[in-house]
Amino acid sequence: MKQAGTINEVILLLDEIIERSKLEQSNLGLFAILYREVTVKVKEGIHAGAFQNGERMEKLDVIFANRYLKAYYLYQAKEKPSECWGFAFEQAENFWPIVLQHLLLGINAHINLDLGIASAEVSTVEDIEELKHDFDQINFILSNLVAGVEKCLIKIWPTLTWILKATGKIDNFFIDFSMETARNGAWKFANEFVAVPENEREACTQLRDKRITEIARLVSNPGYFVSAVFKLIRLFERGTIAQKIMDMQIMEEKNMECVAA
Numbered sequence: 001m002k003q004a005g006t007i008n009e010v011i012l013l014l015d016e017i018i019e020r021s022k023l024e025q026s027n028l029g030l031f032a033i034l035y036r037e038v039t040v041k042v043k044e045g046i047h048a049g050a051f052q053n054g055e056r057m058e059k060l061d062v063i064f065a066n067r068y069l070k071a072y073y074l075y076q077a078k079e080k081p082s083e084c085w086g087f088a089f090e091q092a093e094n095f096w097p098i099v100l101q102h103l104l105l106g107i108n109a110h111i112n113l114d115l116g117i118a119s120a121e122v123s124t125v126e127d128i129e130e131l132k133h134d135f136d137q138i139n140f141i142l143s144n145l146v147a148g149v150e151k152c153l154i155k156i157w158p159t160l161t162w163i164l165k166a167t168g169k170i171d172n173f174f175i176d177f178s179m180e181t182a183r184n185g186a187w188k189f190a191n192e193f194v195a196v197p198e199n200e201r202e203a204c205t206q207l208r209d210k211r212i213t214e215i216a217r218l219v220s221n222p223g224y225f226v227s228a229v230f231k232l233i234r235l236f237e238r239g240t241i242a243q244k245i246m247d248m249q250i251m252e253e254k255n256m257e258c259v260a261a
Helices: 007-024 028-048 054-076 083-091 099-121 128-155 160-167 170-193 198-220 224-235 241-253
Strands: none
Touching (some): 007 028, 007 241, 028 054, 054 083, 083 099, 083 198, 099 170, 128 170
8 A cells, every 4th residue: 555755755646646537537536636736735835934843744744645545545445444535435436426525525534534633643732732823724725725626617517607696606605614614623633632542542533434424424415405506517517537637637737826816
């Protein structure tokens, strides 16, 4: 199973997943594109001094990424990853989830489960509060990129403009609610998990995993009205899965210019 040792290795492994997803026409590549951009932004932030502790941030980033990479490779090997990642990956094989849902399912598993655990692994009960600024910076980067993806995906969703008007931008609420809940919940979990004795962490992780899977089920089926809107969007999504992944890659190459628009 491939694991990264540095932030550059994380980016290379994400590139491999993206290319494999294009060849296999797999929706798994959609979250990988977003996550690669987050990782690049974190790397740039470390070099620019945007984080309070760059060395700790790279360590956190690698531990954080390796949890996603482990889940991905377990799933590809037809073994069992964490329950919330397994659910997200299974949804990638279904027709109905829209691009936005695939992204949110990945975000849910990675932020709500993985980030809290990774944060605890680079901290102690005494010093975890020192991580808060850098923890918030990661979530700020992710929130901005998700907002930028929404603006740019008009190309994939030709009907999106009028749907947003007709629904009062209900998908904006969906993103904002999910991101705020994920950020706050992950930080609370990190503070709880760092105090858990080593011999109890596996049981604590499993309990958290089940709770986060329930959130994933809500993302997958967010109620009759929102689900109906998403199904309408899905019917009008344009292009193959590989083309959608390439569209998102173009957004990445343009450094998410849409975020600033």
